[in-house]
Amino acid sequence: MERGYDATTVNDVAEAAGVSAMTVYRHFATKEDLVLYDDFDQQAAATVNELRADEPLVVRIARTLIATYDQAIADKEFHLARLRLMIATEALRARHLDSQYATQEALVAALTAGSEDPASEFQARAAASACLGVAHIALLRWAAEDGEPDLRRLFEEAFTATFGHPL
Amino acid sequence: MERGYDATTVNDVAEAAGVSAMTVYRHFATKEDLVLYDDFDQQAAATVNELRADEPLVVRIARTLIATYDQAIADKEFHLARLRLMIATEALRARHLDSQYATQEALVAALTAGSEDPASEFQARAAASACLGVAHIALLRWAAEDGEPDLRRLFEEAFTATFGHPL
DNA sequence: CTCATGATGTTAGTATCTATCACGTGAACC
DNA sequence: GGTTCACGTGATAGATACTAACATCATGAG
Numbered sequence: 167m168e169r170g171y172d173a174t175t176v177n178d179v180a181e182a183a184g185v186s187a188m189t190v191y192r193h194f195a196t197k198e199d200l201v202l203y204d205d206f207d208q209q210a211a212a213t214v215n216e217l218r219a220d221e222p223l224v225v226r227i228a229r230t231l232i233a234t235y236d237q238a239i240a241d242k243e244f245h246l247a248r249l250r251l252m253i254a255t256e257a258l259r260a261r262h263l264d265s266q267y268a269t270q271e272a273l274v275a276a277l278t279a280g281s282e283d284p285a286s287e288f289q290a291r292a293a294a295s296a297c298l299g300v301a302h303i304a305l306l307r308w309a310a311e312d313g314e315p316d317l318r319r320l321f322e323e324a325f326t327a328t329f330g331h332p333l
Numbered sequence: 334m335e336r337g338y339d340a341t342t343v344n345d346v347a348e349a350a351g352v353s354a355m356t357v358y359r360h361f362a363t364k365e366d367l368v369l370y371d372d373f374d375q376q377a378a379a380t381v382n383e384l385r386a387d388e389p390l391v392v393r394i395a396r397t398l399i400a401t402y403d404q405a406i407a408d409k410e411f412h413l414a415r416l417r418l419m420i421a422t423e424a425l426r427a428r429h430l431d432s433q434y435a436t437q438e439a440l441v442a443a444l445t446a447g448s449e450d451p452a453s454e455f456q457a458r459a460a461a462s463a464c465l466g467v468a469h470i471a472l473l474r475w476a477a478e479d480g481e482p483d484l485r486r487l488f489e490e491a492f493t494a495t496f497g498h499p500l
Numbered sequence: 501c502t503c504a505t506g507a508t509g510t511t512a513g514t515a516t517c518t519a520t521c522a523c524g525t526g527a528a529c530c
Numbered sequence: 531g532g533t534t535c536a537c538g539t540g541a542t543a544g545a546t547a548c549t550a551a552c553a554t555c556a557t558g559a560g
Contacts, residue, residue, distance in 0.1 A: 175546065186509055191548065224495060256431065263430035264423065289494035292470045296495045299462030307455055327456035328391060328463045329496060342515065353540055358517065 171255040198261040207272035223293040249309040270294045338422040365428040374439035390460040416476040437461040
């Protein structure tokens with residue numbers, strides 16, 4: 167937060183942690199993982215199947231993401247700082263988007279468990295991708311406004327505007 | 334395509350091109366740009382305002398993306414190979430998603446030009462993000478099936494499943 | 501107490517990317 | 531026709547992320 171991501175070397179991190187750089191790489195595959203590690207995708211996958219299955223896919227996925235975000239941002243200041251870092255740093259932004267891809271796949275796997283229908287898997291993937299896109303926009307706005315608005319309301323506003331019906 | 338992205342060094346590329354590695358870096362900011370360069374975002378931004386404005390945002394954006402893809406994949410074999418490389422390589426995947434982010438911003442800028450309303454900008458951003466997510470899924474499926482299905486039909490199927498109404 | 505196992509350190513190396521200075525070619529201008 | 535200037539290119543040195551291989555140390559089981 168003080169010096170920015172690029173200006174902080176892995177050696178700096180290792181020194182601050184009192185270990186060698188090699189030890190850092192043993193615990194984190196890449197420098198980006200130092201910032202980006204979370205178990206968001208596992209949480210989301212665990213949540214999505216607890217919901218009633220009689221609502222549209224996008225609604226179920228959206229509810230899942232809201233619930234998961236609510237848990238994730240319990241430590242608000244930390245997650246705000248992390249988001250700011252991610253937004254400001256190209257490498258982190260790109261990797262974060264790729265981790266959203268992992269979340270998407272976890273959601274799809276949970277939603278289509280047991281079924282082998284490629285068409286429904288395709289549709290679940292599209293719905294998850296769209297919802298994650300909307301959720302991402304809400305998160306960015308939340309960070310841009312310093313965490314002041316209610317994240318859930320931002321998400322609902324974005325969802326309603328995109329899908330044409332309330333969540 | 335022969336050796337994979339990671340196994341091909343910038344020096345290899347420079348040698349094949351008959352120039353020094355330094356010259357490669359003068360023309361492409363990063364190794365990823367050697368693969369990912371395109372003017373997709375500019376094309377999309379130029380197209381989105383040619384459409385009638387009386388349809389929902391997501392429909393206008395979706396039509397824009399379809400039109401832009403149709404142009405972009407004119408050289409089908411090339412774009413298939415490029416997509417396969419992008420899907421298989423984590424660094425390329427991540428960067429490509431970040432470039433989608435650039436496309437999204439270009440779309441939002443074109444759609445909200447002149448207006449200064451932060452709420453409508455927020456909604457345009459959400460709609461663009463959702464549509465790009467859906468489009469990305471269609472593209473991945475298209476590549477997975479070796480470009481055999483019609484990309485437009487894949488996109489329409491994903492769109493209809495996600496938004497609950499046909500394009 | 502011994503020893504095996506796992507975590508850590510050291511060293512050497514590769515690859516991406518940057519900064520800096522030098523060189524050569526071609527075009528504009530006198 | 532000659533000079534100069536801009537620009538593309540090259541060579542070198544260097545920072546940093548990451549990997550591989552081997553050495554070392556601590557901890558806990560037997």
